[in-house]
Amino acid sequence: MAFYRVGYRLKACFAFSLAVALLLHPLPATAADPCPASMALIPSGSYRIGAGAQLPEEQPGRSLRISPFCLDRTEVSNDRFAAFVAATGYVTVAERPIAADQFPELAASERAPGSVVFQSVTGSGPIEELSWWHWVPGADWRHPEGPGSDLSGRGQHPVVQVAYEDAEAFARWAGQSLPSEAQWEFAARGGLKDQVFAWGNTWNPRRANTWQGSFPSSNTTEDGYSGTAPVGSFPANGYGLYDIIGNVWEWTQDWYAVGHVPLAAGNDPMVSSAAATGDPRDPGVAKHVIKGGSFLCSPDYCSRYRPAAREAQSPDTGTSHIGFRLAAPIAAPAASTLTTAPPLRG
């Protein structure tokens, strides 16, 4: 199938109106709050990355200390990404033809721009692993499900079909960055200690946009959404972050390895070199860590709607369920508003 023909490319009540206004026109930071209004202040603290781990790639844990930083309250929306494209003329990876020198085995007709789209599986019988993903020519951020789809009514949905370099380009334009995995997971925990979910230890499908029913054939949409939801539709976690779990996976800067072995313990670590990383399911392809799970995560298949959960994604491949949010340093921390972490032990 076409998806596999291009396989190596694939490898490769917060007032909503207020939220929209703040995201499009962020207010400047103040002395009392060093983060822009569209971002939450994540205080410094210590934690164990991987706490509550349920899958091998989430282990072993590491004791880390995170410096205070700012993190977008919501995932980057289509409207916000559109403002970036309008200002810069940026063309995303999915909108570019596939390079002939990179994929010489492909015929010219197979190098048309496109991206990877989820399609539910119908019918009876065994379901082949990953058969719900399809390479769709013409799929891109403006056409998340391919030609015939558009962003009508989805301006405040998270942007999807963005590859890692697209997210990085947006971040450079914004003067910010993608979070590290360690920052992201600390923020997702919302101040809770060693809990399985971002809100505690009990699963609750109404706390995040996920999949209810039998994946990938039957979605009962108990949470109200079969696909992406407008950012901010579900309750925030303890740090005021919306959709940090579910809705769409989020890119982080870290390179992926199974488990946290390449991650140093200590202060603000990040796996910033692709060396000694990789995904054994896809040898030879360096991938970035994505976090948070998506509207496709179900209890009977993915279950990666947890802060500790993580997946690997080829940098050149966006899909219909991956987006991002940005982080920013605190240039002049207001000491009275920040907590001080105790020294790490061991």
Ligand SMILES: [Ca+2]
């Ligand atoms: Ca849902």
